[in-house]
Amino acid sequence: MRPYVSLFRIRFINGLQYRAAALAGLSTQFAWGFMNILAFSAFYRANPAAFPMAFPHLVSYIWIQQAFLALFAPWGTGGKAVETIVNGNISYDLVRPMDLYNRWFIETIGDRVSRAALRCVPILLVAFILPEPFRMTLPPDMRQFALFLVSVPLSMCVVTVFMMLDTIFTFYTMSRYNAIFIFTAEFLAGGILPIPFFPEPFRTIAELLPFGSMQNVPLRIYSGDLAGMDALKAIALQAFWLAAMLLLGKLLMKHSLKRVIAQGG
Amino acid sequence: MIRLQNINKTFRIARRQSGFGHAVKALFSREHELVHALKDVNFEIQDGEMVGYIGPNGAGKSTTIKIMCGVLTPDSGLCEIDGRVPWKERVAHVRDIGVVFGQRSQLWWDVPVIDSFELIRDIYKVEARLYRRNLDEMTALLDLSEILKTPARSLSLGQRMRCEIAASLLHSPKILFLDEPTIGLDAVSKIAVRQFIKRRNAEHGTTVILTTHDMQDIEALTERILLIGKGRILLDGSLDELKKRFPGGTSEEMVAALYKEYKI
Numbered sequence: 001m002r003p004y005v006s007l008f009r010i011r012f013i014n015g016l017q018y019r020a021a022a023l024a025g026l027s028t029q030f031a032w033g034f035m036n037i038l039a040f041s042a043f044y045r046a047n048p049a050a051f052p053m054a055f056p057h058l059v060s061y062i063w064i065q066q067a068f069l070a071l072f073a074p075w076g077t078g079g080k081a082v083e084t085i086v087n088g089n090i091s092y093d094l095v096r097p098m099d100l101y102n103r104w105f106i107e108t109i110g111d112r113v114s115r116a117a118l119r120c121v122p123i124l125l126v127a128f129i130l131p132e133p134f135r136m137t138l139p140p141d142m143r144q145f146a147l148f149l150v151s152v153p154l155s156m157c158v159v160t161v162f163m164m165l166d167t168i169f170t171f172y173t174m175s176r177y178n179a180i181f182i183f184t185a186e187f188l189a190g191g192i193l194p195i196p197f198f199p200e201p202f203r204t205i206a207e208l209l210p211f212g213s214m215q216n217v218p219l220r221i222y223s224g225d226l227a228g229m230d231a232l233k234a235i236a237l238q239a240f241w242l243a244a245m246l247l248l249g250k251l252l253m254k255h256s257l258k259r260v261i262a263q264g265g
Numbered sequence: 266m267i268r269l270q271n272i273n274k275t276f277r278i279a280r281r282q283s284g285f286g287h288a289v290k291a292l293f294s295r296e297h298e299l300v301h302a303l304k305d306v307n308f309e310i311q312d313g314e315m316v317g318y319i320g321p322n323g324a325g326k327s328t329t330i331k332i333m334c335g336v337l338t339p340d341s342g343l344c345e346i347d348g349r350v351p352w353k354e355r356v357a358h359v360r361d362i363g364v365v366f367g368q369r370s371q372l373w374w375d376v377p378v379i380d381s382f383e384l385i386r387d388i389y390k391v392e393a394r395l396y397r398r399n400l401d402e403m404t405a406l407l408d409l410s411e412i413l414k415t416p417a418r419s420l421s422l423g424q425r426m427r428c429e430i431a432a433s434l435l436h437s438p439k440i441l442f443l444d445e446p447t448i449g450l451d452a453v454s455k456i457a458v459r460q461f462i463k464r465r466n467a468e469h470g471t472t473v474i475l476t477t478h479d480m481q482d483i484e485a486l487t488e489r490i491l492l493i494g495k496g497r498i499l500l501d502g503s504l505d506e507l508k509k510r511f512p513g514g515t516s517e518e519m520v521a522a523l524y525k526e527y528k529i
Contacts, residue, residue, distance in 0.1 A: 006387035014375055092371045094336045096388050097360040258338055 003098055008110040015114025022118040029066040029123060034134070036062050041133050052196040056137050057223035061194055063127040063136040064219050070115035071156045072215035074163065074185035080107065081167045094257075101253045104167065108160050140224040147231050151218040154238040158213045159189075161245040168249060171256035189214040196225070210245060213238040267310040267333065267440070267472070272342035274303040274328055302328045303339065304496040312439070315466050315473040317487035317504075319480075319520065321529055325496045326476040327366075330444050333474070334364050346440070360389065363433035363471075367445035370425065371432055372417035378428050379413040382435060389436035396435060403431040406461050423454030430458060434465065441465070443475040447482055459485045480516035494529030 037059055044055050053061070065072070081104040084090045093100055127136040139145040166181065186192060188211035195206050195216045206212050217234045220226035226234055278298050281291045303325045310316055318326050331337040332344060335351035335358050344351060351358045365371075372381040386396045404410050407427040412420060420428065430446060443462070447455045463486060465471050475486060483490060483504065490507060492500035500507075500523070511519040 002390060003388045006384050010373060010376060010380060010384045013380065014373060017375055089369050091331060091334070091336045091366055092364075092369060094355065095334050095359045095362065095364045097356045098388060099356070 004102065004106045007103060007106050008113075011107045011110030012114040012117075015111050016118065019118070022115070025069075025115075025119055026122060029069060029119065030126070033062050033066040033123075033127075037134055053194060053220075053225055054223075055133065057220070057225040058194065059133065060136050060223040061219045061225070063123065064222055065191070065215060067120040067123040067127070068116050068152070068215075070112050070119060071152065072159055072189070072218075073191070074159050074189055074211070074214060075182040080111070081164075082170045085167070085170045100257065101164065101250050105160060105164060108163065109156065112156060112160070137223070139222050140227075144221060144224050144227060144231075147235065148218055148222045151221050151231075151235055151238065154235065154242060155214050155218050158210065158238055158242050158245070159215075161242060161249055162210055162214075164249045165245060165252065168252045168256055171259065185211055188212070190216040190219070194220070196220070207234075208237070210241045213241040266312060266345075266347065267308075267474075268343070268345045269306055269308055269329075269333075270343040272303050272306040272329070272332060272339045272344060273301070274325075274332065274337065274339045276300045276302055301496050303332075306342070306493070306496070306498055308491055308498060308501055310472065310474065312472055313466070313470045314489060315463075315487045316475065316489045316491060317483040318474060318476045318491045318493065319478075319483065320493035320499075321524055322478075324493045324529065326493055327444055329493070330364075330442050330474070330476060334362060334442060335359055360436070361439045363436070363438035363441045365426075365429050365433045365441075365443045365446050367426070367429075367443070367448045370417065370429065372425065372428060374418045375416055377414045377416055378409075378420070381417065381428075382413070382432060385432055385435050391436045395437060399435050399437060400431075403434065403461075406464065407431055407457065423450050423457075426450060426454065426458065427461075430461065434471075437469070438471065440472040440474070443473065443477075445476055445478070447477060447479050455479070455482070462486060480520055484516050492523065492527075494524070494527050499527050499529070 040058055044051060048055060084093060093103065139148060188206055188209060195203060195212060198206055217238055221231050278300050279295045280298050281287045281296065306329060320326050328337065332339050333346060333351060335355040338352045346358060347361060349358045372378055409427060409431060412424050412428065417425060426446060433441065447458055459482060462473060466473050475482065477483060488503050490502060490504055491498060507519060511522050
C-alpha cells in the first residue's frame with residue numbers, strides 16, 4: 001500500500017500548490033452556479049409543477065455539483081497520464097515496479113481530491129448563507145446524508161475508471177483531443193441538465209448507462225430526490241459499473257502495453 | 266548478466282508530404298513506412314562491467330535501452346537480464362535496475378526534489394536505513410545539499426541531472442542504464458557526473474550501460490565499446506583496440522572515422 005499512499009500524497013500536495021488556478025475555478029463555478037439557478041428559477045416561476053425535480057432539490061444539486069466539480073467531472077483530469085503517453089514520458093512510469101493502471105488511477109484520484117479540497121469549502125459556505133432562492137438546504141435526514149457519503153467516492157471512482165478507458169485508448173490513437181467524447185460524457189452524466197429532465201425513454205437509458213452512475217447519484221441523493229430503495233439500487237448500479245469498467249480497463253491496459261511505443265528520443 | 270540474442274524491432278511511422286492537400290488526404294488514408302530500428306542485435310554484458318553504447322542519432326541506442334528496461338517489447342529475439350525477460354516480468358525486473366533518460370525527467374516538476382526522492386523510496390519500498398545511507402552518500406558526492414529543497418522546475422540542467430542520477434540509485438540497483446546522462450551539461454557538471462558514476466561502479470559493483478555522443482564520457486568511463494549503426498551492432502571491443510586502429514587524432518575524430526568507415 002505504501003507506494004499508493006505516497007503517490008496519492010504527492011499528487012495531493014502538488015495539486016494544493018495551484019492556488020491561482022483554484023481561485024479562477026472558484027469564480028467560474030460561482031458564476032456558473034448562479035446562472036444556472038437564475039435560469040431554472042425563471043422556468044419554475046412559470047409553472048413549478050411542470051418540472052421533474054423540486055426546486056430546492058435542484059438548487060442543492062447545482063451547488064454540490066459546483067463545489068465538487070473536480071471529483072465528478074468526466075474531463076479535466078487524468079490528463080497527466082494521457083500527456084505521458086503522447087510525449088513518451090511513459091518510459092519512466094514503466095521502469096517503476098508498479099502496476100501502471102493502479103498508479104494512474106491513484107494519481108488521478110489524488111489530483112481530483114486535492115482540487116476539490118481547495119474549492120469545495122468556500123462554495124459550500126457561501127451556498128449555505130445565500131438568500132433564497134439561491135440558498136442550499138441540508139439533507140432531509142441522516143440516513144440520506146450517509147447514503148450521500150457512500151455515493152460520492154463511488155461516483156468519483158466510476159468517473160475515474162471511465163477516464164482510464166479514455167486514457168488507454170490514447171495508446172491507440174495518440175491523440176489528446178477528444179472534445180466530442182467529453183461533451184457527450186458530460187451531457188449524459190447530467191452535468192449540463194440533471195438526468196430527471198431528460199424525456200422518457202432517454203431518462204431511463206441515461207440512468208442505466210455508466211454516465212448515470214456518476215454525479216447523478218450523489219447529487220440527487222443529497223437532497224432526497226433519490227431516496228429509499230431507488231437510492232440503494234442506484235448505488236448498487238454504481239458499484240457494478242465501477243467493477244465492470246475497472247476490469248475492462250485492466251484488460252485493455254494489458255493488451256495495449258504490448259504495443260507501447262515510447263515516443264521520441 | 267545481460268544477454269541479447271537476435272533482437273529485432275520495427276516501428277511503423279506515418280508519413281506525408283507537406284501542405285494542406287496532403288494533410289487532408291492523410292485524414293483518410295495514411296502511408297506508413299516500416300523503420301527497422303534494430304536488426305539482429307546480439308551482445309552480452311557481465312556483472313560489474315561499464316559499457317559505452319555509441320552510434321549516431323537514430324542508430325537504435327535508445328530503443329535497445331528501452332528494451333532492456335522492459336519499456337518496449339521487441340518483435341523477435343531473446344533478451345535475458347539476470348535470468349528475467351524484461352518485458353515479461355517487468356515489475357520484478359525493474360526493481361533491480363536504475364534508469365536515467367537524459368532527455369526526460371523523473372522528478373516531480375512542482376515539488377521539492379526531496380519529495381520526489383521520498384516518493385521513489387516508497388515506490389521501491391526502500392528500507393529506511395538503506396535510503397538514509399544512499400541519500401547521504403549521494404548528497405555528499407553529487408553536492409546536493411543545497412538543492413534538495415528546491416522544486417525541480419527551478420533547477421539548472423546540471424543540478425537537475427545530478428538529482429536525476431541520484432534518484433535512479435536510491436534503491437541500490439544492480440544495473441544502471443544511462444541514456445545520454447551528460448547531454449547539455451557544462452564541463453564542471455560533466456566531470457562531476459563522470460566521477461560519480463565511476464565511483465559507484467568501483468565501490469558498489471554496479472553494472473553501467475551508458476549511451477552518449479560525448480567521446481570524453483566514453484574515455485573517462487568505459488573500457489568496452491558497443492558501436493551501433495542503422496540498427497546493427499557493428500563493433501564490440503575495447504577503447505584501446507579502437508585507438509590502435511585509428512591512431513592519432515582525438516577521440517571525436519576517431520569516432521567520425523569509424524562512422525565513415527561503416528557508412529553510418
